[in-house]
Amino acid sequence: MDFSYTEEQTLLRNSVAKYLADNYKFETWRKFTRSEAGRDPNHWKQFAELGLLAAALPEEHGGLGGGVVESSVIMEEFGRALVVEPYLPTVVIGGGFLKHGGSDALKEEWLAKIGAGESILAFAFAEPKGRYNLADLTTTAKKQGGSYILNGQKAVVIGAPWADHLIVTARTSGGQRDKNGISVFIVDKKAKGVATRDYPTVDSLRASEVTFENVEVPAANLIGTADNGLPLIEQVVDEAIAAVCAEATGAMKVLVDTTVEYSKTRKQFGVPIGKFQVLQHRMVDMFVQYEQSVSITLMVTLKLAEEAAERAKAASAAKVTIGKAGRFVGQQAVQIHGGIGMTDELNVGHYFKRLTLIDTLFGNTDHHLKRYAALS
């Protein structure tokens, strides 16, 4: 057993951390997340140059040959800096679909481009009435000659305003919640019939409501096999869950450290508030929850390669742990900071918001408790 990172992985972490510490400060973050674009595209270019975008992609397609551990390292550091750039939808999810399910032609076309920072993807899977069930789909794709005709509506597609292409889940056969009959496509956002309504999210990302009206998608853009897309979707979403868990641990770490530091300097009743035992124990509990989160994130990351049921259980276990811990750590960080923790000006509230929305993403605590129980 060995939980240590390789030298390359440590170098990767240090290089991400250094870049973000130097160039991705909270004050500039506040400015560009509120700008029209919602991000500073220069960072994406720099990520590509630093090799971050290629780190987890296969060597034969221009990647650096890493995998889930590399993505986890990157996401954890991103979590510490509240990074909004679309690494998760583009590399973890888009790259994941193409890696595991893409035809040779699709891999050839896309993976090098993703690694070089030349394409941004978004994952259009959730539907207005589908909640967290990945198979609850009303979006349809009907085969017509050499194409599929896509119709339907996707909700809260994170990163879509920045994306050039969308990874879309759609029903090619079967009923609304059937596990069979689902297929995955990569769709040009500029294709005729794609309409988006863009908006900011409460955790300072950007998202879109996306509608497809008779959108013609070349059959070559099918990722994986037709009608049997769900196992692929579950695999990639489990990998994405591991990645957001890593992001959440990064965010929690900042909140634990910031809160402990604040409690040493903020004085009330003549002493630093960190001297009060009730707050000491609260901060210890925050720390314990953070540590548990780190552990379970490690577990899921190492189990992503196991057979589907084992992998799914690990992903759901991690998501439940992170959901509960993120809520506790976020709420208590605000509480212990007091009024100042409620302000938009301080970073604390923004980490709390990100953690809150991470609980929702890919299914909340209740959803994953159910999934875990069903698999046990």
Next chain:
Amino acid sequence: MDLTFSPEEEAFRQEVRAFIADAKTKLPKGIGAAESADRSKEDYLAWHKLLYRKGWVAPLWPKQYGGTGWNVTQRYIFNEETAAADMPTTLPFGLNMVAPVIFTYGNEEQKKKYLPRILSGEDWWCQGYSEPGSGSDLASLRTRAVREGDHYIVNGQKTWTTLAQFADMIFCLVRTDPNVKQQEGITFLLIDMKTPGITVKPIIVLDGAHEVNEVFFDNVKVPVANRVGDENKGWTYAKFLLVNERSGIAGVARSKKAVERLKEIAGAETLDGSPLIGDEDFARKVADLEIDLAALEFTELRTLAQEARGQMAGPESSILKIRGTEIQQRITELTVEAIGYFAYPNERALGHNDNVGPDYALGQAGHYFNMRKTSIYGGSNEIQRNIIAKAVLGL
């Protein structure tokens, strides 16, 4: 002991309902209780003015000053009905905070001058208590007032001052004697916000709302006539106000309405094609919440019954603050859970409050973040537990 209402009380309920039905036709659209941030001053005051005309704006005041003279049951019915009908709330700073201080400790001139203007809504009050260095430890406040002839010269800063941007008056705790025990050098002043030297600076909170402010005092001249009670006795009045602030803070009637709304939302949301409210896991959580709320309701009723027998609420009113705010926060947590992915859109940033998801999802995540303030303000819940430990349990 009896849980039923008398025919007179039922008749009163009908009167309240009739009044509400009529008021609904007169209020500006969309200012129901669902806290929409960034309302105008007129929006805030619309409900206040309707109540004032009816003579119902001050249920907590004695009749001689313009109060309703309602008994505890009538107040309970009024709160129930207005919350159930989703009516706005009146702002507490004038009506429920400073007015009781004025009619309990103020002189005749102050009562005559301020109380009618609070009743009518002519004067908007804000609360000058917290300072950057004095939150939970309020008595350590440092805003200084130095006596010069007929005036005090005030210098310092207040913070977290709710809606000070609209205020005509601020009631302030100031330090008049720095050389004695903290609690013995504090004075309670009423200050006109138009006095030269006062600056109000907005603080934007987590949901993007401009709800609170910093208020700066730079050589602000305040007539000695604006002092309530005695110099250096302000802490007594301040504590009296804090106990009043706590007693209304349970918000039971409002929470009942909010739980009802949560159930409606969970009824409209689906999980695998069926209403979310029918999901066993979610239904259990809502049930748990409702049971907590029922216990709190009867805790509040016990307090009210005690009050009806002429006993003032004591330190155990901290229970109402702790449980009341925990329940309010839990409702918002479950509401965010219920709306699923539609917690994401930040409509406020869109500028027009256009909703992305279903109508009921609009602003719910922001509301959840905003409600984290309730366990911090009005004496944090940690402070409330200290009060119970010390004053009730004798620890």
